[in-house]
Amino acid sequence: MYRQKYDVIVAGGGTAGIAAALSAARSGAHVLLIEKNAYAGGTAASGLPFVDFFNRNGRQVVAGVAEELMNRLFQEKASLGHIRTSGGHLNSVTMIDPEWVKIIAEEMLLESGCDILYHTFVCAAEVEGNCLKSIVAANKNGLTEFHAGCFIDTTGDGDLAKFAGAKYHQGRESDGLCQAMSLLFKLGDVDVERATALFSENPIKACPVGGDHEYNLHISGKLTNWNDIILKEEIFPHPDHNIWAGTMRENELTYVNTIRVSEKNGADAYELSEAEIEGRRQLKKVIRFLNKHVPGMEKAHITSIQNGIGIRETRRIDGEYVLTGQDIIEGRRFEDCIARNGYCIDIHDPKGQGWGVSRIQSEEQSYDIPYRCIVPERIDHLLVAGRCISTTAEALASTRIMPSCMALGQAAGTAAAMAAEQGQVPRNLDIKHLQAVLKKDGAVIE
Structure with a gap:
């Protein structure tokens, strides 16, 4: 009671x-x-x-x-x-x-x-x-x-x-601009070992739940190899776009962090609503890009979307x-x-133009x-x-x-x-x- x-x-x-x-x-x-x-x-x-x-x-x-x-x-x-x-x-x-x-x-x-x-x-x-x-x-x-x-x-x-x-x-x-927001999502039917091999920055190796050997379970890098496609298909407005993703189970990426929504106020209901809409608009383009161009993600599909866009700063x-x-x-x-x-100082540019750290x-x-x-x-x-x-x-x-x-x-x-x-x-x-x-x-x- x-x-x-x-x-x-x-x-x-x-x-x-x-x-x-x-x-x-x-x-x-x-x-x-x-x-x-x-x-x-x-x-x-x-x-x-x-x-x-x-x-x-x-x-x-x-x-x-x-x-x-x-x-x-x-x-x-x-x-x-x-x-x-x-x-x-x-x-x-x-x-x-x-x-x-x-x-x-x-x-x-x-x-x-x-x-x-x-x-x-x-x-x-x-x-x-x-x-x-x-x-x-x-x-x-x-x-x-x-x-x-x-x-x-x-x-x-x-x-x-x-x-x-x-x-x-x-x-x-x-x-007065705040750091960019990110809409996280989960993917199923991913060949994680194959996909993460493409992003070799500081591999994080472990055996996933359900697996029988260790391999890199974390993606940390940029989509530089696909700059021409990204700009041509207007997936993101800038080249060398960042992507982070990782898993603890076989055949899924438990989270993918690559969507970037900038110049919105997460403490304002109207702008926050606009940010949610923009995040899902980007997501549709992102999943089609991953299916078509990234080895190991040909069959990947969205199994869940974060309940509300991730806000770093208000x-x-x-x-x-x-x-x-x-x-x-x-x-x-x-x-x-x-x-x-x-933890380092980790800033996602408020205007959406990249990311940087100070240690x-x-x-x-x-x-x-x-x-x-x-x-x-x-x-x-x-x-x-x-x-x-x-x-x-x-x-x-x-x-x-x-x-x-x-x-x-x-x-x-x-x-x-x-x-x-x-x-x-x-x-x-x-x-x-x-x-x-x-x-x-x-x-x-x-």
Whole structure:
């Protein structure tokens, strides 16, 4: 039976939201997770692999709830486990079965005692002074008001924080444009061994589920060999188009990432709708191109399309600290560290003209994310986690990956439960105590 007042309410059931709700509930809080889809999992339920649990030195920099989810998927033969890589921009890849993510994430949430409300999204918030008091959620029942001691925005787009009046920035500083979006899709009847042999950049070798030997399970490269065809048939507007894809099972590509939709605002309903339409328009051309021209994909067919285009960047909430690209490049350490990350700065050009990376230059090959980045500048009883935390556009290009989002969600959930129990505003929490609890729960913060 759902109630209308909780200790902690988490808005958004993607990777950050799963970790936030789990951590808050395991800390003893009564938790409600609100999710717009019919399942939890977000981007992980699209088939996109988890990347960079490890830094370039081979040290694991994300664990805790994220590692627990991976272990449970592995037990169900729904993950190949962590595969260390060499060369390229990735330090590790963890292939996952997106349908099992939906099952396992939901099981974990229910085991924790968390209430889950699907087909629901936040559409308004009530703030008194600078304190967030309640939210309004919309679903088939109409509009319902919910109260909580602390709220966590894990919507990705900072929707709840925006409705609460938090300040934010969006897009790159020069023109406000956000990174390009991608519509992921799954292909069946693919000769993966043959197809991936064409893209030899940093092969990632493992034995797929159902296979009897190891081979490259990952495509990472450009469609340069087909530039003439791509430009002639107007599949993409630029040559040397990027493609990434990978699998954990025989005869399928669990995800393909090559569609690129640029110059659209993913936090605007009208532009987001246009982006969805454009993504499927490109997909029709892409599958015909793959069938006709790429060996190993002659019989490939679409078995599923991501439930909503993948958005890399929208709102970034103004927090008590703004993490910068320089912080990442230098591998900065912070006294109020709540999560670590070893992923590069990975920018998909907002105008759709390619992709590039900048690597961490510190000896440790990783950096800290401080607690202040998840605390909005002036709104109390609210935390943010996932890709809407307080960063510059450049820094977001590193912090937005799923393991980082789960680490941030775990920290936010633990902090929210503490704040609700103590009747305290999150910005005034004892950071040393929070860090001690995170370490006890398996998080990597040192």
